Amino acid sequence: MSPLYYKSARELLSLIRSKEISPVELMEATLKRIDEVNPVLNAFVSVHAEQAMDEAKILMERIASGEEIGPLAGIPIGVKDLEDVQGMVTSFGSVLYKDNRAKNDSVQVARLKAAGAIVVGKTNIPEFAFTGFTKNRLYGVTRNPWDTERTPGGSSGGSAAAVAGGMVSMATGTDGGGSIRIPASYSGCFGLKTSFGRIPAETFVGPLPWLPIQQISVPGPLTRTVEDAALFLDCASGYHPADPLSLPPPTQSYLKCLDELPRRLRIAFSPTLGYARVQKDVMTRVEEAVQSFEEMGYKVELWEGSLPDTGETWAKLIYCDIFAQLYQDLDRNRQEMGRTIVAVLDEAEGFSLRDQVDAQKVKTELNQVLQDLFDRYDLLLTPTMPTEAFAAKGPPPAEIDGHPIPLLGAVAFSYPFNLSGHPAASVPAGMTANGLPAGLQIIGPRHRDDRVLQASHAYEKLRPWNNRRPNIIEQDA
Numbered sequence: 001m002s003p004l005y006y007k008s009a010r011e012l013l014s015l016i017r018s019k020e021i022s023p024v025e026l027m028e029a030t031l032k033r034i035d036e037v038n039p040v041l042n043a044f045v046s047v048h049a050e051q052a053m054d055e056a057k058i059l060m061e062r063i064a065s066g067e068e069i070g071p072l073a074g075i076p077i078g079v080k081d082l083e084d085v086q087g088m089v090t091s092f093g094s095v096l097y098k099d100n101r102a103k104n105d106s107v108q109v110a111r112l113k114a115a116g117a118i119v120v121g122k123t124n125i126p127e128f129a130f131t132g133f134t135k136n137r138l139y140g141v142t143r144n145p146w147d148t149e150r151t152p153g154g155s156s157g158g159s160a161a162a163v164a165g166g167m168v169s170m171a172t173g174t175d176g177g178g179s180i181r182i183p184a185s186y187s188g189c190f191g192l193k194t195s196f197g198r199i200p201a202e203t204f205v206g207p208l209p210w211l212p213i214q215q216i217s218v219p220g221p222l223t224r225t226v227e228d229a230a231l232f233l234d235c236a237s238g239y240h241p242a243d244p245l246s247l248p249p250p251t252q253s254y255l256k257c258l259d260e261l262p263r264r265l266r267i268a269f270s271p272t273l274g275y276a277r278v279q280k281d282v283m284t285r286v287e288e289a290v291q292s293f294e295e296m297g298y299k300v301e302l303w304e305g306s307l308p309d310t311g312e313t314w315a316k317l318i319y320c321d322i323f324a325q326l327y328q329d330l331d332r333n334r335q336e337m338g339r340t341i342v343a344v345l346d347e348a349e350g351f352s353l354r355d356q357v358d359a360q361k362v363k364t365e366l367n368q369v370l371q372d373l374f375d376r377y378d379l380l381l382t383p384t385m386p387t388e389a390f391a392a393k394g395p396p397p398a399e400i401d402g403h404p405i406p407l408l409g410a411v412a413f414s415y416p417f418n419l420s421g422h423p424a425a426s427v428p429a430g431m432t433a434n435g436l437p438a439g440l441q442i443i444g445p446r447h448r449d450d451r452v453l454q455a456s457h458a459y460e461k462l463r464p465w466n467n468r469r470p471n472i473i474e475q476d477a
Contacts (some may be wrong), residue, residue: 001007002466002469003166003468004021004026004029005029005030005033005123005166005167005204006166006466006468006469007169007224008073008151008169008223008224008225008226008227008228008364008466009170009223009224009225009228009231010228010231011074012074012075012169012377013071013072013073013074013075014184014438016063016073016074016400017069017076018210019046019063022056022060022063022342023059023060023063023073023074023118024053024056024093025055025058026056026062026074026075026076026112027045027053027056027074027076027313027335028053029442030052030076030120031049031053031120031173032054033045033144033164033166033167034047034120034121034167036181036443037145037165037166037167037472038165038167039104040074040141040143040148040163040473040475041144041145041148041152041162041165041472042124042139042141042142042143042145042158042161043078043123043142043157043158043159043161043162043167043317044078044120044121044123044124044148044154044158044162044167045081045091045122045123045138045139045158046081046088046089046121046122047120047121047122048088048119048120048442049120050088052076052118052119052120052121052137054120055118055347056074059073059116059118060076060129065170067390069116070114070115070116070235071115071224071231071233071235072112072115072116072117072231072232073115073117074116074118075116075117075118075169076117076118076119076120076167076169077112077117077118077119077162077169077170077171077172078119078120078121078122078123078158078162078167078168078170078171078172079109079121079122079150079156079171079172079342080122080123080125080129080155080156080158080159080171080172080173080174081093081122081123081124081125081364082125082128082155082174083106083108083109083172083174083202083219084102084103084104084105084106084109085102085105085106085109085122086102086105086200086407087101087102087362088101088102088119088122088195089101089102089124090102090122091138091139092125092127092129092170092252093126093127093128093129093136093138093139093289094127094128094136094137094331094336094337094338095137095138095336096329096336100411106200106202106219107199107240107242107243107253108172108219109172109198110198111235111236112172112232112236113236114235114405115235117235118166119396120167122158122192122424123156123158123159123161123162124136124139124142124157124161124464125155125156125157125158125172125343126154126155126157127338128166128322128325128326128341129155129156129176129179129424130155130322130340130344131151131154131155131210131340131394131396132137132151132154132155132156132178132179132182132265132396132410133151133152133154133157133390133392133393133394134151134152134153134158134161134183134397135151135152135246135393135394136159136228136338137268137394138284141392141393142157142158142161142271142392143392144161144164144186144187144389144392144436145153145161145164145165145166145187145470145472146187146389146435146436146437146470147389147435147436147475148390148392148472148475149392150186150270150388150389150390150391150392150436151186151389151390151391151392151393151394152164152183152186152389153182153183153184153185153186153187153385153389154179154183155179155183155184155468156171156172156173156174156180156182156183156191156222157177157178157183157187158171158193159171159172159173159183159222160173160183160184160186160187160189160222160434161187161322161414163181163187163189163222163223164187164188164189165226165239165470165472166469169223169224169228169376170222170223170224170229170232170302171221171222171223172219172221173191173219173220173221173222173382174217174218174219174220175191175214175217175219175220175414175418176217176218176318176321176413176418177314177318177411177414177418178193178411178413178414178415178418179217180192180193180220180221180222180427181193181384181385181414181424181425181426181427181439181441182384182385182411182414183222183353184222184384184425184426184439185219185254185384185385185426185437185438185439185441185467186388186389186436186437186439187437188387188428188437188465188468188470189222189223189224189363189387189428190221190223190225190226190229190425190426190427190428190456190460191220191221191223191224191229191425191426192220192221192222192229192233192423192424192425192449192452192453193216193218193221193414193417193418193423193424193425194218194219194233194237194423194449195218195247195254195421195422195423195446195447195449196215196218196219196245196421197218197243197245197246197451198218198220198221198233198237198246198247198423198447199218199220199233199236199237199246200238200239200240200242200243200246201217201218201246202221202242203244204212208429210232210324210325211243211244211326212324213320213321214320215245215316215323216231216314216317216318216321216418216419216423217321217418218418220233220383221233225379225460225466226258226427226453226456226457226460226467227258227279227382227457228257228339228455229425229456230254230255230457231254231255231451232254233252233254233353233449233453234302237249237250238250238256238304243351243446244254244274244458247269250279250449250450252450253343253449254449254450254453257450257454258457259454259456259457260454261359261451261454261455262378263297263333263379264446265298265379265455266299266301266375266376266377266378267293267298267299267300267301267378267379267380267381268300268301268302268303268377268379268380268381269300269301269302269380269381270302270303270305270375270380270381270382271283271287271304271382271383272300272305273288273307273382273402273412273413273416274305274306274307275306275307275309276409276410276413277386277401277403277405277409277412277413278383278386278387278400279349279386279387279388279401279432280385280401280402281298281432281433281438282385282387282388282438283383283429285418285430285432285438286383286429286438286439286440287381287431288429288430288438289381289427289429289440289449289459289463290381290428290457291435292463293455293459294375295379295462296458296462300381301377303370303373303377305372305373306369307366307369307370307416308362308366308369310363310366310415310416310419311406311408311415312363313358313359313362313363313419314415314416314418314419316348316351316355316359317349317359317419319344319345319347319348319351320348322341322344322345322348323345323348323349326341327347327349329423330342330345331374334344340404344463347384351355362419363420364417366416366419366420367420370420370422374422374445374446377441378444378445378451378453379442379451379455380442380443380444381440381441381442381443382413382427382440382441382443383429383438383439383440384413384414384438384439384440384441384443385413385414385438385439386400386405386409386410386411386412386413387410388402388434388436388437388438389436391438396410396411396469396473397410401413414441414447417443419448420446422443422444422445422446423439423443423444423446423448423449423451423452424442424443424444424452424458425442425453426439426440426441426442426458427440427442427456427465428465428468431468440459442455443457444467
């Protein structure tokens with residue numbers, strides 16, 4: 001029987017509703033677990049224990065009085081420190097905003113709280129969520145529960161470490177180039193990059209209350225199981241007037257349709273997308289995961305096509321969004337910001353209208369290739385990450401199995417689908433020779449978040465992963 005702190009949100013909800021545990025008992029266990037392992041992992045950068053306990057006590061009284069409670073009632077969650085929670089600091093991982101206390105909840109947080117979730121605290125990120133590993137000058141380095149010398153990934157690294165480390169069963173993330181899928185792969189949990197607009201967007205890269213210029217970054221869940229992510233999406237998705245590009249609510253519950261994966265599906269597998277290099281034992285685990293779909297009775301075909309080179313375009317567009325949020329503070333605060341982010345802002349300032357037109361050409365070419373692919377196939381499978389988790393303090397790998405790779409070669413499979421907008425998930429594919437998680441990426445047609453969740457759920461039922469857990473305390477001993 002799994003410890004309380006490694007149960008899924010759905011399991012915990014069942015225990016609360018059957019009154020086997022109370023929200024207060026769950027919160028006490030959560031805070032105890034955070035006290036035990038957060039000093040090792042540094043996943044949470046702030047914990048609001050008293051407020052969380054007060055909310056748990058109020059909920060317990062509501063249950064005792066027979067009140068109807070929400071679908072997430074009593075579930076402790078972590079919120080990425082890029083996203084506002086009323087009364088808590090949103091620092092963006094930057095010394096500049098260490099005292100930036102939020103006046104309101106983000107739309108995503110407000111909806112999760114309305115469903116009964118209780119925010120325990122904020123989770124760590126790299127400064128302005130810019131890198132694929134989690135380190136900043138304000139809160140320091142976040143570490144991987146499977147090996148504390150390694151990174152949990154980024155930029156939602158604190159959220160992934162909190163879930164994988166048994167502190168909470170779900171946490172919020174954002175994904176602008178893999179920032180949910182990277183830590184899901186490196187940390188051995190489930191992460192979903194939603195379709196653009198599925199969960200209403202707000203500012204995700206900095207302090208100014210502006211909608212993103214580019215349609216690249218999306219909010220979404222990091223969870224212990226696919227069911228938990230579907231429940232999260234049921235609570236957080238749907239139109240909101242703050243985001244004119246937000247999508248209408250789904251026609252049916254993501255959770256309730258998880259078992260409706262069609263028996264006849266055309267599935268493609270691309271081990272490289274035409275350009276990537278992958279660590280050998282990561283590829284072995286991914287190929288075994290792909291084989292699982294054939295064991296389920298599906299025919300998986302090798303896709304021999306190639307995506308266009310979108311790395312430079314993606315980088316420029318991300319730089320533009322960051323610049324839009326931060327340029328007013330750049331000259332005044334240059335010395336207080338990390339060198340990497342300053343260099344990015346300086347480069348973005350030269351982005352021209354011609355550059356924007358060229359970027360649209362690249363996005364159009366990418367869309368055409370993916371349109372043809374999804375005309376032929378219902379799902380695309382790839383590795384999530386080309387490597388296992390690297391050193392906690394970075395830098396990202398510059399080579400794979402002795403072969404040099406470009407800078408974006410370390411995240412080769414994630415960023416194209418931020419440019420295209422297709423929903424994509426990372427599911428655990430097994431462990432490398434070093435005992436570190438590897439991930440399989442499942443990409444669906446545009447707006448088919450339901451199909452991605454269904455495929456992930458079917459895979460999880462065949463190859464469950466929530467029975468594998470890191471031994472964090474022993475590592476630190």
